[in-house]
Amino acid sequence: MNCFPESLEKLIAELSKLPGVGPKTAQRLAFHILEQKNNGAERLASALVTAAEKLDECPVCFHIAEEGHCALCDDDSRDNSVICVVESPRDVLPIERSGSFHGRYHILGGLLSPMDGIGPTELHIRELLKRLENEEVKEVILATGSNVEGEATAAYLADLLKPLGLVVTRIAQGMPVGGDLEYIDEITLAKALAGRREF
């Protein structure tokens, strides 16, 4: 038997679906949200709904955008001759924080993983090829993680892109083996970008 009203149980159940949140933390968060003053719960709910409704993928690079192109694609001061290919929008922030890259991005939307049924057509690879056709790109940096899928995806892309006459580089130095870009500190990432090598 549940000891809380249905609406509270529902809130706890939804919160416990968040990454790293177990049932106890979900319960604590639910109480914290409900005890907020000045309509805190309503403001949180409305922020969630607005974000879910407004946020979309940038039609060019597939980064998170709000109506149309993302802020990075809209920034005219960025270098059009280099595209940094990453797994997800979460990888953009640490690279931006490193301050070592001023080119464009392309988000794959995942990594190749035949075991999970993720092949090249499930990723934004076709769109990357189209960009390379239409934009004046000289270098593509493959900045996927150094786990098995990240390496396999980078190797696949290198084979695909090198015949196009581009410089294809891979971030390497400083990347911990099995590391996710999202969790790497700025200095390590800056070194990894500086020490990238040609595939």
Ligand SMILES: [Zn+2]
């Ligand atoms: Zn974009």
